[in-house]
Amino acid sequence: MDDLNEQMEVRRKKLLQLRESGVVPYPNDFRPKHVSSQILSEFGAVSDDHLRALPDDFTMAGRIMGIRSFGKASFFHLQDRGGRLQVYARQDRLGKEGYDLFKSLDVGDIVGVWGKLFRTKTKELTLEAHGLRLLCKCLRPLPEKWHGLADVEARYRQRYVDLMVNSEVREVFKRRSRIIRIIRRFFEDRDFLEVETPMMQPIPGGAAARPFITHHNALDMNLYLRVAPELFLKRLLVGGVERVFELNRNFRNEGVSVRHNPEFTMLEFYQGYATYEDLMTLTEELFVTVAKEILGSPKVSSGDQVIDLQPPWRRLSLTEAIEEYGKVKREEVATIEPLRAFARKNGLQVDTEIPYGNLLVEVFDKIVEPNLIQPTFVIGYPLEVSPLARKDDANPALVDRFELFIGGRELANAFSELNDPLDQRDRFLKQAQSRKIGDEPASAIDEDFLRALEYGMPPAAGEGIGIDRMVMLFTASSSIRDVILFPLLRPEH
RNA sequence: GGGCCGUUAGCUCAGCCUGGUAGAGCAUCUGCCUUUUAAGCAGAGGGUCGCUGGUUCGAGUCCAGCACGGCUCACCA
Numbered sequence: 001m002d003d004l005n006e007q008m009e010v011r012r013k014k015l016l017q018l019r020e021s022g023v024v025p026y027p028n029d030f031r032p033k034h035v036s037s038q039i040l041s042e043f044g045a046v047s048d049d050h051l052r053a054l055p056d057d058f059t060m061a062g063r064i065m066g067i068r069s070f071g072k073a074s075f076f077h078l079q080d081r082g083g084r085l086q087v088y089a090r091q092d093r094l095g096k097e098g099y100d101l102f103k104s105l106d107v108g109d110i111v112g113v114w115g116k117l118f119r120t121k122t123k124e125l126t127l128e129a130h131g132l133r134l135l136c137k138c139l140r141p142l143p144e145k146w147h148g149l150a151d152v153e154a155r156y157r158q159r160y161v162d163l164m165v166n167s168e169v170r171e172v173f174k175r176r177s178r179i180i181r182i183i184r185r186f187f188e189d190r191d192f193l194e195v196e197t198p199m200m201q202p203i204p205g206g207a208a209a210r211p212f213i214t215h216h217n218a219l220d221m222n223l224y225l226r227v228a229p230e231l232f233l234k235r236l237l238v239g240g241v242e243r244v245f246e247l248n249r250n251f252r253n254e255g256v257s258v259r260h261n262p263e264f265t266m267l268e269f270y271q272g273y274a275t276y277e278d279l280m281t282l283t284e285e286l287f288v289t290v291a292k293e294i295l296g297s298p299k300v301s302s303g304d305q306v307i308d309l310q311p312p313w314r315r316l317s318l319t320e321a322i323e324e325y326g327k328v329k330r331e332e333v334a335t336i337e338p339l340r341a342f343a344r345k346n347g348l349q350v351d352t353e354i355p356y357g358n359l360l361v362e363v364f365d366k367i368v369e370p371n372l373i374q375p376t377f378v379i380g381y382p383l384e385v386s387p388l389a390r391k392d393d394a395n396p397a398l399v400d401r402f403e404l405f406i407g408g409r410e411l412a413n414a415f416s417e418l419n420d421p422l423d424q425r426d427r428f429l430k431q432a433q434s435r436k437i438g439d440e441p442a443s444a445i446d447e448d449f450l451r452a453l454e455y456g457m458p459p460a461a462g463e464g465i466g467i468d469r470m471v472m473l474f475t476a477s478s479s480i481r482d483v484i485l486f487p488l489l490r491p492e493h
Numbered sequence: 494g495g496g497c498c499g500u501u502a503g504c505u506c507a508g509c510c511u512g513g514u515a516g517a518g519c520a521u522c523u524g525c526c527u528u529u530u531a532a533g534c535a536g537a538g539g540g541u542c543g544c545u546g547g548u549u550c551g552a553g554u555c556c557a558g559c560a561c562g563g564c565u566c567a568c569c570a
Contacts, residue, residue: 007503007521007541066530073527090527094545107520121528144504144519146531153562165504206568254569255494349567361570385570403570413570479563490561 001269007141014104015137023101030112032061037082037290043117044125051125056116058127060085061135063164064109066145072099075126079115079164087113093130107145108138108164156487161416169482175294176471176483180247182290183267183467184271190282192269193242197232198308199225199249206230209252211417212262225251228464230300230388231449233270234417237460238452242272247467258479259409259469262488270462276400276416279461280377283404283412284311286465287375294474302407302476305373315402317380318364339363345426355434357382372405387427389415404465406473414463421453 004012018025025314034351039058043051062080069075073090091099093115105111115130143149155162155169156485162169184194204211206228229246236244251264270421271278287309291298298309300446314322322333326346336356343350343363350359360382372378381401383391389399401415418424471483481487 005521006505010521068529068532069526070529070532071526073529075529075532077530086530088528092527120530122530124528124530126528141503141520143532146519147505149504150506151500151562153500154504156562210569252569255567257569258564260569347566358570365569381570389570410570492561 003440008139011106011141013136014106015139018101018104018137023134025134027133027135029403030061030133030135031059032080032112033057033059034082035082036060036062036078036085039085039117039127040083040125051117051119056130057114058117059114061112062110062129063138064105064107065142067107069103074102076107078127079110083167086120086124087115087129088118088120088126089129089132093128094132098132102129102132105134106138106141108140108142109134110138131364144393147360153489156489157492159485172471172475172477173463173485175475177339179290179294179471179474180467182346183247183286186286186289187243187245187269189229190243191355192245193241193270195233195236195241195244195246196248197226197229197236197246199251199274201226203444205446205449207250207252209254212251212253227252228266229268230462230464231446233268233462234457234460235449237270237417238455238457241459242458243270244319245269257489258481260471261392261468261480261484264480264484265467267465267467268462269459270417272458272460274461276379276402276414276461276463279463280313280315280402280413281311283414283465284313284375285462288469290470290474300473300476302373302473303478305407307473308408309375309406313375313377313378313404315379318360318378318382319370319380321368321378322360322363325371326363327388333360335472355384357384358361361385369405369410373407375404375406377402377404384430386415387431388418388424390418391423400461409469409472410466411469411473412465414461417457417460417462419453419457419459421450424453425450472474 012323015025039060043054060078060080062078065077065079065084067074067076072092073088076087076089077084078087089099089102094102112133112135113127113129113131115128116129118126120126143161143165149155149161155166188194200214200223202223204224204227206226207230209227211224211227214225215221216223228250233244233246245267247267248265249263251263253262254260256262271282288298288311291300291309300307300309319330319333322328323330326333326342328342332342334361339356339359340350343359346363346367348362348366364378379402380398381389381403383397383399386399386401389401392398392400399415401413403410404412418427425445428450432445468480468483471477472480475483477483
């Protein structure tokens with residue numbers, strides 16, 4: 001615990017004095033009957049005569065947020081989960097003893113208040129306190145009332161203070177909750193079953209990311225925090241769950257940035273008897289549904305740009321995109337050698353062993369991705385970067401896959417699923433080989449997943465949507481840390 | 494991991510270029526104040542200037558290293 005500064009000393013002393021005078025400073029027998037937001041919406045517009053006729057038993061609880069005191073009368077704002085309501089406390093209503101108790105309270109203390117509504121000279125709906133109780137003594141000073149808590153590091157480390165004093169932060173997380181609720185309803189309405197599959201997996205699969213490793217003591221075995229739920233959700237397709245989704249955490253042992261947090265929330269869903277093209281339509285519908293319910297419009301402002309989510313969204317193949325944004329002719333990127341030269345020219349370090357398809361995606365990430373502001377489905381992904389996707393019937397070097405980009409960020413990845421168990425085994429073997437070349441630990445082949453495919457998985461398409469990035473889009477947040485309550489930071493000290 | 498920037502009172506920030514014994518506002522404390530809302534008036538207290546070392550008669554200020562954070566590049570299906 002830190003050394004106590006003057007203000008913390010003062011608050012502790014007040015706490016001691018309250019105890020000595022018989023006040024219980026941390027009671028739990030107070031039951032508020034009203035919430036600020038309800039009171040404001042119900043009585044914010046009614047006449048003063050009507051207010052006078054209301055009973056005097058409005059009962060609220062919350063945190064004292066700003067005290068304006070004039071000797072024998074004071075105003076303050078009481079902040080609860082709904083927002084803030086002004087409270088008026090005066091000595092001739094609370095009595096000398098009651099008002100003295102109030103005078104000893106501090107900004108940040110949690111109190112219960114009851115009384116009668118009225119409107120002040122400045123027309124603000126206000127609760128005149130007929131009684132007031134301390135419900136929790138706050139022992140630390142709150143940040144400044146005007147600037148709030150601005151230090152980014154303090155905001156993330158002490159999110160509780162951030163939430164207390166920065167109302168726009170509360171709004172972001174309320175909106176996040178609403179978005180997730182809308183998504184759930186969207187899939188439930190379409191007969192998808194929500195499931196939970198293992199977070200701790202013996203063989204990490206479903207994405208090429210580096211996993212976190214942990215250990216199970218009783219079984220003496222290593223487990224991996226999942227990088228994706230994909231292989232388990234497909235087992236469910238095999239089992240007959242033809243429409244399934246999971247909305248939950250993934251963990252990737254990678255760097256931290258404005259768009260990456262090591263644990264992040266992913267929606268994955270699988271629909272039997274559908275193709276990746278069907279999922280494009282479904283994705284457009286999902287985003288428009290969320291946009292209309294959250295913003296009332298398919299247009300989203302993002303920084304100084306307006307993103308229009310009205311379908312249909314642009315569809316562009318990977319190579320077309322590179323031609324367009326790299327201002328390059330097709331033959332300059334059609335084979336590995338010219339592509340290498342082009343990549344180097346654009347400042348990429350080119351690994352001599354890198355396969356054509358992998359390099360193509362690297363070039364795309366560098367020169368195209370940041371420019372895809374309006375929603376764009378990029379299609380025509382190479383086979384070698386898509387070991388779980390179905391081959392394109394017309395061109396077996398490609399797969400039936402899209403990634404969705406909005407605001408220069410990847411938001412979704414989807415494909416028609418590979419359900420040929422023999423092809424899948426070959427792809428796994430190739431992946432394992434190419435991984436041995438690099439310094440990644442060679443990953444074991446998930447034999448149980450292949451066994452499941454051998455029983456037969458219905459033709460299907462599946463998609464993953466990065467929920468944090470989707471929330472960033474709908475809250476105009478530029479950093480993923482602003483939409484995750486407790487982003488990963490190094491420990492203090 | 495590289496580059497750039499930041500770290501000064503509980504909070505928000507000046508002060509650093511050009512070295513000379515630490516400043517403001519809010520908050521706190523004392524007094525006055527019964528319709529304020531960044532309430533007001535008068536007064537007071539509060540600092541390991543991120544940490545460690547160096548240069549100097551003297552370092553918040555200059556230099557180096559370290560820690561944490563931000564931006565960015567790299568990494569990242």
